[in-house]
Amino acid sequence: MRYIETEQESLNSQWYEPTFRNRKQRHRWRRRRKRKLFLGAVLLFLAVFLFTRYLAAPIGYKGLQIPYNRTRCLRTPYTISYLVIHDTANRGVGADAQSHYIYFSGGDRGSSADFFVDDIQALQINDYYHYYTWHCGDGGAKAKINNRNSVGIEICVNRDGNYAAAVENARQLTKKLMKELHIDIDHVVRHRDASGKDCPGTMSEVDWQAFLASLNDD
Numbered sequence: 001m002r003y004i005e006t007e008q009e010s011l012n013s014q015w016y017e018p019t020f021r022n023r024k025q026r027h028r029w030r031r032r033r034k035r036k037l038f039l040g041a042v043l044l045f046l047a048v049f050l051f052t053r054y055l056a057a058p059i060g061y062k063g064l065q066i067p068y069n070r071t072r073c074l075r076t077p078y079t080i081s082y083l084v085i086h087d088t089a090n091r092g093v094g095a096d097a098q099s100h101y102i103y104f105s106g107g108d109r110g111s112s113a114d115f116f117v118d119d120i121q122a123l124q125i126n127d128y129y130h131y132y133t134w135h136c137g138d139g140g141a142k143a144k145i146n147n148r149n150s151v152g153i154e155i156c157v158n159r160d161g162n163y164a165a166a167v168e169n170a171r172q173l174t175k176k177l178m179k180e181l182h183i184d185i186d187h188v189v190r191h192r193d194a195s196g197k198d199c200p201g202t203m204s205e206v207d208w209q210a211f212l213a214s215l216n217d218d
Helices: 007-013 023-055 097-105 163-181 191-195 205-214
Strands: 070-072 082-087 115-117 122-124 131-133 150-155 188-190
Touching (some): 097 115, 150 163
Parallel strands (some): 115 150
Antiparallel strands (some): 070 131
């Protein structure tokens, strides 16, 4: 006997359900459709999650931006893996964060950084979600720590500044970035750890270990 659907079933199925020979066929089709809809929702969720986590760079940066020695690269808090600590090795009078920003904005210097920190301020000079700076060298395609996966922090060492205060400001900045970028203490490194260069030259091994230990302080 041919299955005759009720008036309500006919109304519900109009436009999106095919004609069935019996009620069993209808139920089977509806179960398959529900599974497909569920799978589609899961795939959509995963696509949105992966896009926002790994591809969608935060927008809205309105700070200072150096025009040289940077490379366009969209990054997120989950694709930046390291914080690399440097010092400027510039003992000159007045060689503070602002003067370094002016210097690196003035032409091709062959290197750059994301932050310059002195005893007064931690000065951001690059939108690190949209560009990476040339601060630690890429060391070849297989380098573990490179410009692309890190943010560079330069501590000013000008002799007319307060070096201890500059280090403290760098510590506070590092802690802030660790939280923002989900970076643990094992991924806070020196330029030396990335490329072998003796930098930061003003920090002995004891000083460096003290700096790392201070990142756990409240």
